[in-house]
Structure formats: structure tokens, C-alpha cells
Amino acid sequence: MEVTQSRDTQLAGMQEALACVHCGLCTQYCPTYLVTGRETANPRGRLWTMRALGEGRLEPTPAVLAELDSCLVCRACESVCPSSVQYGDVLGAFRERTRKRGFWRRQSFKVLEHPALLRALATLLRCWQRSPLRMLRSLLPQRLRRMEDYLPPVPPTTERQPLPALTPAVGTRRGVVGVLEGCVMSVLFADVNRDTVLLLTHAGYDVCVPRGQGCCGALHEHDGDLQGARRLLQRNATAFAAQPLDAIVMNSSGCGAAFHDARRHLGAAGNELSHLSVDAQRFLVDHGAALRFRPHAGRVTSDAPCHLHYAQNETSAPLQLLRRVPGLQVVEMPDAALCCGAAGVYNLDHPVMAAAILSGKLDSLAATGANILLSSNPGCILQWRNGITERGLNVEVLHPLTFLARLLSA
Ligand code: SF4
Ligand code: SF4
Structure with missing residues (x-):
């Protein structure tokens, strides 16, 4: 992907960068800085670079732009910044003005917007994965x-059917919630969607899956296509407004962050999505008292997707929920809040850096002695599975809701 910058793409909207007082507190939380040690690869350096480009003090050479492009937009820096620099917004606006997407990249993002196309592509991929041509x-x-390396086996069509429009609560009814099926989630992680419905209905909630919903736009936003992200959020805002809901329960951290930030993108039109959306683990901690889990003697650890930890500021629910499983050993992973390198399609765009970032995390995982790793973001699950296979570790990577659904007492 090409990144361009011209003088007339000035620092409109970059005033936030001026709030940086160059204290450097953020640098030790920045994954790309921890790998490279380069000032230009940390938040302070990148803010300075964007400002200098806008003011014409720096030439937009390929090397300068590549350093900006190597940011994961994990937003770890925002969480520690004493000046409240909204780094994600600054970089998002910069990317929107400067990124040039090639034809194939634009088409691949378009596929995410059309569920029928996505399903057809999944069928083709499944044929490919089972074909001798794969050699x-x-x-x-x-x-x-x-x-191809990152793709899990695509499930058969029978296992990626759309969720029912309404699944009634099991036992005492406590309310009604909505669920987003998503794009990647609906084809590659349809089992997680079914597990989400299972847990919510057993917690006493009717589960609605409004028709007309679709991709949340998180990947578009990550790619600097803010217009595309707004269009998709608006489609979801309309779909979920069609029926009264107590909450919209999000099982993918990336999608959860997109809905959480809908107000920022859509203004008042995004109020409902922002207000009603809640991470599934948080929802089950607060409203899942009816759930009962069978004892499990395994040793698990949990990674914190940036879209959950930083973008939604949800730091405690994953471990709180796991501690409800009798006999389960829950081990905290060192540096769990550090990005794993997945970051949208970052691991495809920057495979060397993504692998270097994950390498340190794999060391941390090995140190826990866990045989199950839980992560609630589809991209992170694939990144971890790939790294674990390459490292030869004996650790299964699961979505936390799948892990809990397996242990649900009838
Ligand atoms: S912590 Fe905030 S103010 Fe300090 S260098 Fe980083 S972005 Fe700038
Ligand atoms: S968003 Fe993440 S990778 Fe980018 S500068 Fe901030 S901490 Fe570093």
C-alpha cells in the first residue's frame, strides 16, 4: 500500500498533536519502539513527524512515511499520556488524508461489506483448502x-449459517439484547457467534440479530478509510434501531471498539450504538449470574486485545469471568496489554515487525505454563495461532466465549 503526502494535505485536524509536551512517558508502552529503539518509531516521534510534515519542515520521503505507516494504532500511548493526546484520532486523520489504496486492496475491503460475497468467497476458500491444487x-x-498462512480451516456451509433473528431466553427471562454477527466473525468464527447466543440465552436474555446489519467498519477505520467506516456504522445504527434492546453485546473486541466509538464518527446518529454496545465478557460479569460452569482443571491465560483494553477501557472483565469456573487456574500473562502485532491487517502489511512484536509475547505466554490462551479478537486469535504453531508451543487459542460455552452446565 502506498502512502502519499503533499503540502496541501496540511495539519487540518492536527491541532491535537500540539498538546504533546514531549515528556516521553508513552515511549515504553509503544510496541514498535520496544522492538526498534528508534525515536521516530514511538508516539512522540510520530507526532513530531506528522506536525513537521504538515508545517513543511520535513520532506515526505518514503522512509519518513514508512515510519508513520508502521504504527499499529494500538493506542497504548493514549492510555498513559498526561496531556490526553488523542493519538488514534491524530493518526487516523493523517491516514485518511494521505493513504492511497490500490485497486485490489479497495476491492478486498469492499467484500467485507457484502455478506453474500463474503459467503461465496468463504466457499471458494474452503474448496481451495481441500483441493490438491493447494500443493x-x-x-x-x-x-x-x-x-493463506493465517486463515483457519473454513467451516462447511452448514456451520456458518446466519444466526436466527430471535433466540428466546432459557429459564427466567431477564431482558433482550442484540448481537452483531460481523463479517469475518460470521464466516470464520460462526461457532463463536453461536456460543455467544448460547451463553446469553442461558443468562436469561432473548437474543435478537437484526437483519440489515453488517461489517462494523473497524478494519476500514484502521486502514484510514474513515468515510467507509462511517457508512458501515450508519448501516448498523439503522439496523439496531429497528427494535428496542437493553444492550448490544459484542463478542469481537474490534467490532466492540467500532460501536463504542460510533458517536465520535457519526455524532448524535451514533449515540445508540455507543450507549448500548458492551463487551460480551463485561455483560456476562454484570448480568450472567444465572450461568453455571462445570469444574475445569486446566491452566489458562488471557491476552488483552488493544481494542478491548485501550479502545474500550475494559481491563478486568475477562479474568473476572474466568474466575467463575470452579477449579480453573487463571494465570496473568506478563505484558498482556501489549499489542500482539495483528492490528487489523498490520501482520500482512508489516510481517517482519508483527513477528518481532509477537515474539516477545510468545516468551511471556510460554512463561505462564498455560495450555489454553484466550483472546476475544478474531485477528489476534489468528495471529497467536500462527505464532504458536511456528514456535512449536502446545497451547490452544480460543475465544473466551467458546471456552466458557464448552463448560456451561445445562
Ligand atoms: S505521553 Fe503524551 S505528552 Fe508525553 S510524549 Fe507521549 S504523546 Fe507526548
Ligand atoms: S498507537 Fe501503538 S504503535 Fe502507534 S505510536 Fe501509539 S503505542 Fe506506538
């Missing part, structure tokens, strides 16, 4: 090969 994968272009 020729070494002939694929490098980027396609990398995508």
Missing part, C-alpha cells in the same frame, strides 16, 4: 501466501 501455494504472490 502449488508456493507459486502464489507473497501477500496471498501470508494470508
